[in-house]
Amino acid sequence: MRPIHHGIHVNSANGHGTRCLFGSQRRLVEDARDAVAALAGAEPAGVVFTSGGSEANNLALCGTGRPRIVASAIEHASVLKATPAIEKIPVDGDGMVDLDALDAMLADDDRPALLSVMLANNETGVLQPVAEAAAVARRHGALVHCDAVQAAGKVVLDIKALGVDMVSLSAHKIGGAMGSGALVFGNDLPLAAVVRGGGQERGRRAGTENVPGIAGFGAAAREAVAGLGDFARLARWRDRIEARLGERADIRVFGAGAPRLANTSCLTMPGVTAEHQIIALDLAGVGVSAGSACSSGKIEPSHVLAAMGVAPEVAATAIRVSLGWNTTEDDVERFIAAWTDVHDRARAKDAAAA
Incomplete structure (x- = not known):
């Protein structure tokens, strides 16, 4: 992070500087976007940078406009408190989501739904059957979000293999700096910005990009992919x-x-x-x-x-x-x-x- 931050500080001394200085910062952001996409098994265009995992989760749950949200009872607070009417899927004694209960819940209400299920629990480390849960959700026409903040860099992450629409990530969980995260899309879903203002991140997340944090996120993502076997x-x-x-x-x-x-x-x-x-x-x-x-x-x-x-x-x-x-x-x-x-x-x- 230190050399990255130093280079950005030098190049940012004049906010109205030359186009080439702006271009160097843009390259850092886009290189990081490539690296984060590779970590998630996605395309770079699907990466939306945020301030962290909590914002990414809120963007996923609040930005898709689904009137019904179903989430496992063991999700992070940023999922369970994102909206006031989240329906909780029970888990078994080992903390594994009950797929039969999920199926019954989705069958009981035909409103368009969003399922949110984490890949790895932050307290127990238990890995959830995300692909199986996503298959259940697909049968009922639901979108699927996966909070992979705790799992990224520890297990292979592939948004396509999981069968989900969105994945949340956080830089500091893989060795990057706090204050940077991403919501990664597997396809081009319509999304209403939660943070509104400028047109950054293709209009999906307003605000000046945290270039040092994003660049560090990219560096950490590259290291995480390379070190999966050692973990x-x-x-x-x-x-x-x-x-x-x-x-x-x-x-x-x-x-x-x-x-x-x-x-x-x-x-x-x-x-x-x-x-x-x-x-x-x-x-x-x-x-x-x-x-x-x-x-x-x-x-x-x-x-x-x-x-x-x-x-x-x-x-x-x-x-x-x-x-x-x-x-x-x-x-x-x-x-x-x-x-x-x-x-x-x-x-x-x-x-x-x-």
Whole structure:
């Protein structure tokens, strides 16, 4: 990002500069459009740059004009809160969308519908049967949107193979900068802009382009495509973590019976709240997150785990462990040791209080 930002800063010193300086920025944007399209298995003309995944999701759900929106109960808040009347599809105990329920819901109402289903869940890493869900939706004439923010760069992404109309992406999830994302189209759908004003992005998203963010998004997309094979190796470390912690405590791994991202594990430490675990592990130099969303400093119950039928007191003990492209085996062992120490100290404290 640093060299890209420096070059743009120099070239942008005069907002009314020469055409060739504007052209250099335009090339950065269009090169990035090519790279993001390649990441999604789409054509460059189908890429609409946004401020991130949340805006892309809102553009997909609000811009297509469908009077009925159906989404899985475990979608990101930017999908579930995009409009006030979203109908939620139930999921099973592993967090997999119920295709029979989807079929019944679409058959029950003949209004033009839009289905939104994520490719990978951000809390559990569970991979959804998007292609199968899209096939169900097609039988009922519905459009299909897929939030692939969490999955991009971790699994092969092909908008045509998935059979969907739109895919949402976010730069920072693949190593780019925050504040840049995209809604990618598989075909030329009519779309009403949510952000209105100028004619940027072929009239689909107004506002001056975030050239540094977009250029960085393109660079990250190229790296993500090149590194897909290496990412799969993280599964063995994820499995090691779950096995070793399972030897120490009666943990629960959510979504363990379903296909998952190689780098994600959502698991419990029985009797110890997620908040306590996060603080204790942070003091040990290990960063994890709650299996629930944190808003204004308050940890809220996870709507994902609730949809999976997990009891609130169990969900309150869940954390998400994520491995990255730069994670090492030493990092994995350090996490296991830190988690074990937090667990053992909590058990000792309970025993002393008994």
